[in-house]
Amino acid sequence: MTSPHREAIRTARSVVVKIGTTALTTPKGVFDASRLASLADAIQARMTAGSDVVIVSSGAIAAGIEPLRLSRRPTDLATKQAAASVGQVALVNAWSAAFDRYDRTVGQVLLSAHDISMRVQHTNAQRTLDRLRALHAVAIVNENDTVATNEIRFGDNDRLSALVAHLVGADALVLLSDIDGLYDSDPRKGNARYISEVTGIGDLDGVIAGGGSSLGTGGMASKLSSALLAADAGVPVLLAAAADAGAALADASVGTVFAPRPERMSSRRFWVRYAAESTGALMLDDGAVRAVVKQRRSLLPAGITDVSGRFHGGDVVELRGLDGTVVARGVVAYDATELATMVGRSTSDLPAEMRRPAVHADDLVAV
Structure with a gap:
């Protein structure tokens, strides 16, 4: 057959x-x-x-x-x-x-x-x-x-x-x-x-x-x-x-x-996962990794522990666990300097214009 x-x-x-x-x-x-x-x-x-x-x-x-x-x-x-x-x-x-x-x-x-x-x-x-x-x-x-x-x-x-x-x-x-x-x-x-x-x-x-x-x-x-x-x-x-x-x-x-x-x-x-060139990385705590990888949820600033690289809103970045392993790639919503001020903060503590997810679930692909 x-x-x-x-x-x-x-x-x-x-x-x-x-x-x-x-x-x-x-x-x-x-x-x-x-x-x-x-x-x-x-x-x-x-x-x-x-x-x-x-x-x-x-x-x-x-x-x-x-x-x-x-x-x-x-x-x-x-x-x-x-x-x-x-x-x-x-x-x-x-x-x-x-x-x-x-x-x-x-x-x-x-x-x-x-x-x-x-x-x-x-x-x-x-x-x-x-x-x-x-x-x-x-x-x-x-x-x-x-x-x-x-x-x-x-x-x-x-x-x-x-x-x-x-x-x-x-x-x-x-x-x-x-x-x-x-x-x-x-x-x-x-x-x-x-x-x-x-x-x-x-x-x-x-x-x-x-x-x-x-x-x-x-x-x-x-x-x-x-x-x-x-x-x-x-x-x-x-x-x-x-x-x-x-x-x-x-x-x-x-x-x-x-x-x-x-x-x-x-x-x-496909472009996000395989073709796009990443221009930076976001380090995530264990809870954020589970939300992104297992639950396919958006990444919020509260789950980010560190930011590296020089990127702008709309660029593709790597999402890494605490051990440095790349767990996902996604299109980031903020510039690196702007996102650095939001690291670890609850959405409710941020100004209204900063309450969007750092990476929306629709722009995120687990690897």
Whole structure:
């Protein structure tokens, strides 16, 4: 019997397909446009079957190595950015040529973590992607490596693809790389157990996920984290090998499937929990932690023990317990300096204009 989650991916009308660097390069790390063309064929078949597809494509830095006559993938930030600058041109041209065979136009969308974290830019990116789809253009999304720094990287576009899947309201996310699914350890070392379906956190007991390759920056740890992020937001995920792209996109019969949460997370709650950049933290007493986490109630100043960071009303902040553990994230109603004067005070003791919750329950997401 076919898994209902595989069936959901097979019949999804809107799909985000993430393609890793290793799927677009030879074993020696040279960008290979013919591999990209083969993937475009599989994606075209899915679109012909009636699905909208947004592509999140890695490979810009790898595509810039040969034109710049570099001997290997650069390790310093400036050369990475230079390689990305050259490689992004080669990469989008390769996608354009591949889809031109099907009389399809492509559009490049470069995003940074900052674009996703800021609500206005987040909305603008959403509008651009939606409009490209409405105009029947194929959106090719990539991290803007030419301006990104190590501190704001997505991680080989794995996390970016999960964020984009929610951004465009996709019905499924397909992660294509050089591995055919999830194993409990490195399959290249032998005795690894294959996991065909992840329906809950218990299915990951004993799983050891490693880091990325010399060309990419993702690795299984990044893919697993991103798959769980998308699934938690309500998007089913398929992790498969790029070599199996045809089957992955046709009927989802290969790879590891991640079951989504039953109800889709709202766009605002998803942004608060996963996408927004926190600009400060509020420390809570035990009673406030229970109210926020267990009872889903608004956070009042009386339950706050300390304030840190420089933030303004409308910013996203972390809510931490007395031991420093992050228990929730939320949109704060006051500036840091204003809230510092309210710490531990009962609402009835505050002026009328300060009697709103510090973080309203509607703007709060437990983590």
